[in-house]
Amino acid sequence: MNNKGISICVASAKGGVGKTITTLNLAGIFEVLEKKVLILDFDLTGGGISAALNIPNGKSVYHFAYDYNNNQYQEFKNYVTKYDDYIDVLASPKDPRQALKIDPKYVEIILDKAVFNYDVVLIDTNHDLTDFNILTLDLADTILFLVTNDPLDLKNMRSLISIFKDLNLKNYKVLLNESIFPFKDYFGIYDIKNIIKANIDYVLSKDFYIKNIDNFIMNGKIITLDKKASSVFAKDYTTLMGICTDIFKEGDKHEDA
Ligand SMILES: Nc1ncnc2c1ncn2[C@@H]1O[C@H](COP(=O)(O)OP(=O)(O)O)[C@@H](O)[C@H]1O
Numbered sequence: 735m736n737n738k739g740i741s742i743c744v745a746s747a748k749g750g751v752g753k754t755i756t757t758l759n760l761a762g763i764f765e766v767l768e769k770k771v772l773i774l775d776f777d778l779t780g781g782g783i784s785a786a787l788n789i790p791n792g793k794s795v796y797h798f799a800y801d802y803n804n805n806q807y808q809e810f811k812n813y814v815t816k817y818d819d820y821i822d823v824l825a826s827p828k829d830p831r832q833a834l835k836i837d838p839k840y841v842e843i844i845l846d847k848a849v850f851n852y853d854v855v856l857i858d859t860n861h862d863l864t865d866f867n868i869l870t871l872d873l874a875d876t877i878l879f880l881v882t883n884d885p886l887d888l889k890n891m892r893s894l895i896s897i898f899k900d901l902n903l904k905n906y907k908v909l910l911n912e913s914i915f916p917f918k919d920y921f922g923i924y925d926i927k928n929i930i931k932a933n934i935d936y937v938l939s940k941d942f943y944i945k946n947i948d949n950f951i952m953n954g955k956i957i958t959l960d961k962k963a964s965s966v967f968a969k970d971y972t973t974l975m976g977i978c979t980d981i982f983k984e985g986d987k988h989e990d991a
């Protein structure tokens with residue numbers, strides 16, 4: 735692969751809004767599109783991508799930073815763990831104490847290497863506005879912001895969007911995730927747009943609430959790679975497919991420019 739891949743950061747203003755599940759589902763869609771995907775688990779203190787996918791405890795972001803700092807860095811592929819033929823994972827540190835030792839400068843170093851090895855780099859994050867996370871938001875090609883119909887989430891999101899406007903950041907899309915709290919419907923979509931003062935680009939519907947999601951997680955399965963689930967949730971599968979193709983197309987435009 736010669737072309738540079740694209741990086742997508744899945745972010746939010748609050749925890750527990752479906753970032754990790756969405757990251758995995760997008761990875762599955764990119765696999766269907768035959769793209770080589772790296773999932774970068776940048777939820778340094780609480781990441782669970784490897785655990786969700788039942789992949790062995792390999793090297794992590796911590797090992798990358800440690801080796802790089804001690805002139806022991808080898809090839810990028812030595813730090814990733816394979817999930818299947820299309821998806822690799824660079825895991826978050828197993829011990830949260832290691833997370834505190836990772837200098838934010840490694841965001842750029844890791845991203846630079848990652849996009850030269852993969853078509854798509856999907857970054858899972860947590861919502862803390864740490865230096866590490868701010869740099870990640872800054873350096874990712876596209877940010878996919880998840881927002882829910884949860885008043886606390888929406889209020890936090892409004893502040894975050896206004897910070898984005900101050901910083902003149904425009905490379906973000908907003909995904910309203912109705913699938914995670916299907917019983918919450920205090921606000922309609924127009925109210926939500928009004929509260930966060932931003933457009934909503936995509937909606938994952940209440941129909942995408944997956945009753946047996948724990949089953950998928952326990953078996954290390956990605957929902958969008960499951961044939962049956964993909965037909966049961968056809969509408970939201972199409973939405974996820976749209977997100978992936980839109981972002982990929984925009985990445986191409988930036989390359990040409
Ligand atoms: N579509 C869904 N249907 C049912 N449960 C979901 C769905 N998406 C996420 N969840 C559950 O919600 C919880 C939080 O999701 P998660 O992706 O870990 O959020 P975050 O990464 O933003 O903290 C998890 O227990 C997850 O299994």
Ligand SMILES: [Mg+2]
Binds near residue numbers: 753754755777858
């Ligand atoms: Mg998460």
